[in-house]
Amino acid sequence: MEADISPLKVCVVPFGCQMNRADASAIQELLERRGHVPVRDEDEADAVIYVTCTVRQHAEDRAFSRLGRHARRKRDGRRVILVLAGCCAEKEARGALERLPELDIVCGTRRFHLLPELLDRVRAQGGPIVAVGLDGRPGHEGGFHWRTSPFQAFVTVMRGCDNFCSYCIVPYVRGREYSRPPDEILDEVKRLADDGVKEITFLGQNVNSYGKGLEPPCDLAELLARAGEVEGIERLKFVTSHPKDLTPELADALALPKVCPYLHLPAQSGSNRILAAMNRGYTRERYLELVEMVRERAPGAALASDFIVGFPGETEEDYLRTRELVERVRFSQVFVFKYSPRRGTAAARLPDDVPAEVKKRRNNDLLALHLEIAAEDNAKLVGSTVEVLVEGPSRRDPSRLAGRAPTERIVIVDGPPELKGEIVRVRVESATALALYGRPEEEG
């Protein structure tokens, strides 16, 4: 039998974190190189590839229920290749086929590079095929990056996580940490800069442990400094950092001219009892010391954090400690998540004993507190000037422009559409908890 090598219409659908989105973009590029044609409409595609997230149950359920719709259509006779890729695939492996027997391919987080070949095999011999396992490195590294605009790109610099926070599935689905060699990354930065990219975000599950095991040694602070010297690069960002690996050198790097003074440093909780149960490796006091260090070495830097509410055994007292931490640090951004037990993690053995309505109340309360603080802090910026990389028309009001300040704050700018892709100095005229508003400063 001759293999069918005609191009497929492929639809790659990303879920979850930025690294997943970068991976989805690499997968799409790999498939395009093989001659397949990307389409936006899932219903039009010959192959639907879900690049999934399993960090909370809700994320996983969403992917499976959307895939379920395709499975039903397949049972009704529609010909389509269904691919479960990414973190859910790694977690469920063969079990995914029990949940959704219509799946043709289950492809884990370190097997993405095999997808073109797996699609060929399914077309020639039928499925299902399960390709998972955390050994080795993903073969899709190098030369792939995620471009969100002609002037912005994301580059994965390290992968994996060795921290095993007790609630978290990521170490089990992304495997052990490893860092890409700095020269390879810097070559990529240069190529991107030559192609008009001004802003690069370095990605890693634990980006500030970048460099572990590299010979000759290099760390994230050094990588940022070297990338900042590349001509054409105006802004460097990095996410996400772990408090226990935050060095004075990285805090200093936040004050470098090209590095954005923004640090996403998830605290997760303000209670020492809960932090210990989470296996985070720091106390509330240590976290506050780190905040002080950042504020001393990089004055004006914005700090952002994630918090989990309703971790097993979290009392009202524990929650109040979290609330106090938010009041004390005055984060510029706060992301709050309701605890979701993940099978196989240490915390999943503890009773999920905080009632759903209590989780919800704490979640809403913490967000409301943060919004109050952000509104006050943003109001203090009225009258100042911020540098904004203009990303394009504002989604809420397309007659205006939207962009970000170096601190990640969203800035809505009254200005002409030609400013898209430019870094402009904007005079802040008003502010809300979520955004600053202003117009470009007059020249001269």
Ligand code: SAH
């Ligand atoms: N590596 C990053 C991001 C991990 S996932 C880091 O350590 O910061 C992003 C966020 O999801 C975490 O910071 C945490 O707040 C949240 N999260 C992870 N596992 C969770 C779980 N089981 N339930 C609820 N939130 C969770």
Ligand code: SF4
């Ligand atoms: Fe998960 Fe903790 Fe690793 Fe972040 S550091 S990915 S929360 S185990």
Ligand code: F3S
């Ligand atoms: Fe989700 Fe995997 Fe990212 S579990 S948060 S997509 S690393």
